Amino acid sequence: MGEKNKLLDYYRTMLLIRFFEEKVEDLFRRGAIKGTSHPATGQEACAVGACAALGKKDYVTSTHRGHGHMIARGGDPSKIMAELFGKESGYSRGRGGSQLMADFQLGFLGSNGITGGGLPLATGVALSAKLRHTRRVVACFFGDGASNQGTFHESLNMASLWKLPVIYICENNLYAMSTNIKNSMAVKNVAERAAAYAMEGVRVDGNDVLAVHDAVHMARVKAKKGDGPSLIECATYRLSGHSRGDPRKYRTAAEEKEWEAKEPIKHLRKLLLKKKYMTGKESTAIRKEARQIIAEAVKFSKRSKFPDESTLTEGLFA
Amino acid sequence: MREITYTEALREGLREEMELDASVFLLGEDIAGYGGAFGVTRGLIDKFGAERVINTPISEGSFVGAAVGASLVGSRPVVELMFMDFIALASDQLVNHAAKLHYVFGDQAKCPLVVRAVGGAGRCYGPTHSQSLEAWFVHTPGIKVVAPSTPADAKGLLKTAIRDNNPVLFMEHKLLYNERGPVPRIADPIPLGKARVVAKGEDLTIVAYSAMAMESEKAVIELHEHGLSAELIDLRSLCPMDIDSIVESVKKTGRLMVVEEGHRTAGVGAEVACRVFEEAYDYLDAPIRRVASVDVPISASPPLEQALLPSCEKIVTAALELIGTD
Structure with a gap:
């Protein structure tokens, strides 16, 4: 794929994630769906840039803020939306909700409701990939908050010790729910933590889809060569609250404004226009098309059935 | 062998x-x-x-x-x-x-x-x-x-x-x-969820697992000396649990004792007792008895550790009391 098509593809996928998350917030506000959800609004470049750098056979593990990762990996927005609706046609047949979906065909091994819970899993997937001589690489998403969990430190240590093919991708959005990293991390940047595990740690602009892509690409080349894991910190910001119903009182309007100016889709749109890869009219058409896909996803979800109560005890064991 | x-x-x-x-x-x-x-x-x-x-x-x-x-x-x-x-x-x-x-x-x-x-x-x-x-x-x-x-x-x-x-x-x-x-040289896998009847008996059913199955086996021999025949069931797996074998045994003996090394409260014994109560209440001739570890952390000191743990002696004593409760 040429650069133009690649960038247009990123743009489409990032819009798809943005509109998906905005629609989900809207559906919650209107009481159309229950439970909770953690929107990735503003963090689209991390998901899209990273997934674009992966191979078809690679693995991805995700977080509680996982809709974007799944869409970026090629997941079906309708099945993700239906899961949020608690419907039988959802990725987990309504059993997992927003935080627990997987599509093993895509190598997407699951979003995860426990902060830091996915790090050991990803490390083990990489261990198995190595033992089975598959040359597959694992991309492990997590947030700044998870980097304070013991599992982060234990996993990075083991992965470095065993030279595992895993890329730890931290989306640092500055806040673990309401707690700023200044009040939760003894170091300034997550990437610095790699040094403790004799691992390369890089910090990139997480709102620049190309910067994320390039960093993940390099890490993947290294992992495939057998040179072990990398830690990539993507500096980003969620434009929405932590989860639904978060009034964001812990952030200043000035800070939000500053990050809104840096938000990734605007950034990419400018680039596409500047490079003349897209006209304003084409941009509008792409946006319309993305909204259409989301509208279809909602329609599909509303049309779908709830799981039958008789299925409750099915499939506890394999 | x-x-x-x-x-x-x-x-x-x-x-x-x-x-x-x-x-x-x-x-x-x-x-x-x-x-x-x-x-x-x-x-x-x-x-x-x-x-x-x-x-x-x-x-x-x-x-x-x-x-x-x-x-x-x-x-x-x-x-x-x-x-x-x-x-x-x-x-x-x-x-x-x-x-x-x-x-x-x-x-x-x-x-x-x-x-x-x-x-x-x-x-x-x-x-x-x-x-x-x-x-x-x-x-x-x-x-x-x-x-x-x-x-x-x-x-x-x-x-x-x-x-x-x-x-x-x-x-x-x-x-x-x-x-x-x-142990057979060529050992077949043993299915999970199938308890093992260690000893056949008529007067009392003892359910145990792990080291407490061994301890209970000693107790069954001692109980014989008291003229009592206890049926001992080793659960082997706790999930899945072979409740059917226990219920079948209780229907015959009318008495149940569960022996475990875990703490007594909300332990495996509580689950077994309740399941038997639900499924074989009419067959019970005496209250169900649990022998388990005392609900405190396990001390390092030998006498305190022994005081906490179930033992052959405690199983025998409990069995004799249970038989006496008719």
């Missing part, structure tokens, strides 16, 4: 399954050159190499989690937890991940994983190296729990656990490691 120890039986089970299936590998602290704190994996590194017998850092939360991850993509890891007490460090990965992934993600996700955990007291190791925490996991839907009491069961059940496509907590009791018993 030749007799070997519980440790040797476990090692044989591991070796055979590793020979049969290249996707089986071992993960744990000091399991390679050292052979594990209790020697179960001794020598396996020489046969299978460092790729399949992997020493880990002291990171229970993450190496158990790594085993869960590996199991999702085609490996069959067998993890050793040097002491069952350390499962507290790994419980997130077992409770929130391994136990739920198949139910939530469906057939695409399977966790064929065995966690071998060394449980039990009796060695004066104190509050954090002596516990029997299996009840926590019996309470968690989605994880199987196995607790063999004999060398033959240790081997046969371990082979089954490794072949199972689900997470299995495999509890080994540290007092059983040196126990000898007959």
Whole structure:
């Protein structure tokens, strides 16, 4: 794929994630769906840039803020939306909700409701990939908050010790729910933590889809060569609250404004226009098309059935 | 039949399954050159190499989690937890991940994983190296729990656990490691969820597992000297649990006693008692009796540890009281 098509593809996928998350917030506000959800609004470049750098056979593990990762990996927005609706046609047949979906065909091994819970899993997937001589690489998403969990430190240590093919991708959005990293991390940047595990740690602009892509690409080349894991910190910001119903009182309007100016889709749109890869009219058409896909996803979800109560005890064991 | 120890039986089970299936590998602290704190994996590194017998850092939360991850993509890891007490460090990965992934993600996700955990007291190791925490996991839907009491069961059940496509907590009791018993050279896997009737009897049903099955066996012999015939059922696996065999026995004897080394409150015995109460109430001639560990942390001091633990003597006393309650 040429650069133009690649960038247009990123743009489409990032819009798809943005509109998906905005629609989900809207559906919650209107009481159309229950439970909770953690929107990735503003963090689209991390998901899209990273997934674009992966191979078809690679693995991805995700977080509680996982809709974007799944869409970026090629997941079906309708099945993700239906899961949020608690419907039988959802990725987990309504059993997992927003935080627990997987599509093993895509190598997407699951979003995860426990902060830091996915790090050991990803490390083990990489261990198995190595033992089975598959040359597959694992991309492990997590947030700044998870980097304070013991599992982060234990996993990075083991992965470095065993030279595992895993890329730890931290989306640092500055806040673990309401707690700023200044009040939760003894170091300034997550990437610095790699040094403790004799691992390369890089910090990139997480709102620049190309910067994320390039960093993940390099890490993947290294992992495939057998040179072990990398830690990539993507500096980003969620434009929405932590989860639904978060009034964001812990952030200043000035800070939000500053990050809104840096938000990734605007950034990419400018680039596409500047490079003349897209006209304003084409941009509008792409946006319309993305909204259409989301509208279809909602329609599909509303049309779908709830799981039958008789299925409750099915499939506890394999 | 030749007799070997519980440790040797476990090692044989591991070796055979590793020979049969290249996707089986071992993960744990000091399991390679050292052979594990209790020697179960001794020598396996020489046969299978460092790729399949992997020493880990002291990171229970993450190496158990790594085993869960590996199991999702085609490996069959067998993890050793040097002491069952350390499962507290790994419980997130077992409770929130391994136990739920198949139910939530469906057939695409399977966790064929065995966690071998060394449980039990009796060695004066104190509050954090002596516990029997299996009840926590019996309470968690989605994880199987196995607790063999004999060398033959240790081997046969371990082979089954490794072949199972689900997470299995495999509890080994540290007092059983040196126990000898007959083990067939070619041992068939033993199905999970099938209890073993250790002794036939008429007056009383005793249900036990792990080291307490051995202790109860001694008690059955003593009870014979008192002219009482007790039926002893070794549960072997706690999930799935063979309630049918217990109910069938209680229908015959009319009396039930459950012996476990875990703490009394909300323990395995409570579950067995309640299930029998629900399913065989009309057949009970006496209140159900539990013999279990006292609800306090396990002391290191020998007399305090013994005071806390169930024993042959306590089982006999409780059985005699139970028979006297008609």
